[in-house]
Amino acid sequence: MIHIDPKVVDYLKHKHSHCITIKTVEGKGCCGIPVEPQIEIKEPKNLERFDHFEVDNVDIYLKKGLAVDEHLYFKLSSILGLKSIKVTGLNFI
Numbered sequence: 303m304i305h306i307d308p309k310v311v312d313y314l315k316h317k318h319s320h321c322i323t324i325k326t327v328e329g330k331g332c333c334g335i336p337v338e339p340q341i342e343i344k345e346p347k348n349l350e351r352f353d354h355f356e357v358d359n360v361d362i363y364l365k366k367g368l369a370v371d372e373h374l375y376f377k378l379s380s381i382l383g384l385k386s387i388k389v390t391g392l393n394f395i
Contacts, residue, residue, distance in 0.1 A: 304357045309378040310387055311358055319343040321361035322376065323352065324368065324389060341387050369393035 314320060323342040345363065346352050352363040364370070374391040 303372065304355055304362060304374045304376075306358050306360055306376045307378055310376045311360060313378050313385060313387070314343060314360060317343055320359065321345050321363060322387060323363040324392070325365050326368065339389055339392055341389060343387070 310322075314322070321344065323344060323346045325340045325342070325346070327338050327340045345361070349363075351366055353366055355362040355364065364374075369392065371391040371393060374389065377388050377390075379386050379388045
């Protein structure tokens with residue numbers, strides 16, 4: 303199940319967007335290759351590489367193959383006035 307905080311929906315409207323794309327970025331380090339989520343507020347270029355969901359009139363594009371917990375949560379974060387969308391409920395093995 304996907305949950306989107308109403309503040310995220312308002313933020314997307316303010317940015318003139320209606321979608322969230324979750325990709326992955328592989329960090330290069332000496333102790334393996336950690337994977338981090340990368341969130342964009344635009345539609346992905348290669349739609350065939352993403353699963354699509356619609357929640358609260360927001361299109362969610364999730365990179366195929368990502369492991370998701372029972373619930374996926376989108377919340378708005380604000381640090382020093384800079385807002386961004388945070389997601390919890392992804393598993394990186």
